[in-house]
Amino acid sequence: MSEMPLTFRLANEDDLPHIVRMLADDPLGAAREQYEDPLPESYLAAFGAIRADSNNELIVACLGDEVVGVLQITFIPYLTYRGSWRALIEGVRIDARFRSRGFGKSLFEWAIARSAERGCHMVQLTTDKLRPKARQFYESLGFVASHEGMKLKLVAN
């Protein structure tokens, strides 16, 4: 397609309402998120904590001035694998109005390159077994479903 290329940058506070709208616009996210104007304070607090931590990057994909996707990368130092860094990716969304255009693939390729640039030897993520298409998408990028992703909720939802 002959259209503007995607660009990628750290999210800023002005992006937050749109990011939360994307997170909420999903069958699983709808039950978890609270997209309101003004946004619940808890989102602003979380954004502040992410921005203050040099090992967390909240990345948005933009088409011109418009935010069309988001994900968060956490860079983690581990002793395992002879002392190595890993990248953990969470909170991935592409705006519903911009799906099926390869933007998810581009955003992930950018995030994988960023992880390599930060010296990570591995990128990992978990994907809900209720999203079989997401697993196929990650497999198409080279991810292997070698592990069980296990969760323990400490508070209801």
Added chain:
Amino acid sequence: MSEMPLTFRLANEDDLPHIVRMLADDPLGAAREQYEDPLPESYLAAFGAIRADSNNELIVACLGDEVVGVLQITFIPYLTYRGSWRALIEGVRIDARFRSRGFGKSLFEWAIARSAERGCHMVQLTTDKLRPKARQFYESLGFVASHEGMKLKLVAN
């Protein structure tokens, strides 16, 4: 059993050789780790990065003065779930000489309580599908294998 109670604390640099020995003493770990005297510098660098990051805690379980287990907790702020913190647990080992005594359960219960204390709403981990007993262990603690744990290696092993 009438024996000393386990205690839990942050690992220090003197614990490192024993921790790496535990990480290497495992069919999967043996291929990944390099337990030598002196330790490869990469372990010391990783330990320094972990200790410098207030959102990472390398925890050891001790029986008296002896380290019998280890795990790492990473506390991560997310926008998802209305802006919330999660705990990610990795690099779990109990010294082979001290297995089947409930120490893994005690270490995890401590880590879960620590995660709650840090305000996390969820604890998560991935476990290799080649370790079916580990999955059963985590299920016994309340973890649910709701997700696929997907990994992409950027460098060979």
